[in-house]
Amino acid sequence: MSFKRGLSDDDIVDGILAGGRERDKAIEAIYTQNRSFLIKFLSNRSNTKDYVKQPEDIIWESVEALVHNIIEGRYVTQSSASLSAYLTTICKNLWHKFLSQESNREERDDKFAKEIYEDEPDISILLAEKERWDRYLAIFDKAGKHCKQIFTLWLVEGMSGKEMSDILISEGKLKSEQSVRNAKSDCLEKVTSQLMSR
Numbered sequence: 001m002s003f004k005r006g007l008s009d010d011d012i013v014d015g016i017l018a019g020g021r022e023r024d025k026a027i028e029a030i031y032t033q034n035r036s037f038l039i040k041f042l043s044n045r046s047n048t049k050d051y052v053k054q055p056e057d058i059i060w061e062s063v064e065a066l067v068h069n070i071i072e073g074r075y076v077t078q079s080s081a082s083l084s085a086y087l088t089t090i091c092k093n094l095w096h097k098f099l100s101q102e103s104n105r106e107e108r109d110d111k112f113a114k115e116i117y118e119d120e121p122d123i124s125i126l127l128a129e130k131e132r133w134d135r136y137l138a139i140f141d142k143a144g145k146h147c148k149q150i151f152t153l154w155l156v157e158g159m160s161g162k163e164m165s166d167i168l169i170s171e172g173k174l175k176s177e178q179s180v181r182n183a184k185s186d187c188l189e190k191v192t193s194q195l196m197s198r
Contacts (some may be wrong), residue, residue: 006033007026007029007033009077009082009083010077011026011029012026012029012030012083013026013070013075013077013083014026015029016067016070016071017070017071023067027063027067030063030066030083030087031059031060031063033084034059034084034087034088035059037084037088038055038059038062038087038088038091039055039056039059041088041091041092042055042058042059042091042095043055045095053098055095058091058094058095058098059091061094062087062090062091062094063087065090065094066083066086066087066090069086069090139191139194139195140187140191142190142194143187143190143191143194144183144186144187144190145183146168146173146174146183146187147183147186147187147190147191149168149173150164150168150180150183150184150187151187151191153167153168154184161177161180161181161184162177164180164184165177165180165181168180168183
């Protein structure tokens with residue numbers, strides 16, 4: 001089979017089904033016959049954005065899909081639209097799919113960048129908080145024997161009075177729930193008075 005420019009749909013389908021050099025020539029013919037129209041078709045729909053995929057990439061993917069569909073028997077010349085119309089439909093669908101994926105990717109990238117920016121703490125705020133906590137820890141240390149541990153269990157760990165009592169009693173630091181409550185109350189008084197005096 002010898003191919004030249006302007007082959008009929010039947011000749012192209014026969015060439016693709018024949019395989020080998022005939023398939024290569026048929027692919028070249030379908031590409032050559034439709035390239036300029038498809039480039040314009042896709043360029044008019046690209047809204048001048050610089051995409052990762054260019055119209056040429058989509059055209060080749062469309063030609064590959066067309067060849068696959070012909071080999072699989074999904075395209076038959078007598079019952080289907082013209083080969084050019086069929087290729088244009090594939091091309092349009094692949095382009096819309098790509099644009100949809102590109103749009104979703106851009107939205108994900110924007111959302112991710114926004115989350116990173118929002119989640120990134122201001123270093124001056126972090127330093128101010130650290131200084132404040134360092135002051136509190138120094139005050140807790142000065143407040144008394146078990147104050148730092150009581151405040152850590154209560155404020156940092158979020159433990160209830162009963163849970164604090166269980167830990168402090170099991171460690172042998174205090175003897176009863178009442179002594180833990182008294183120690184907590186004393187610690188609060190000492191810390192409050194030191195905070196007021198600053």
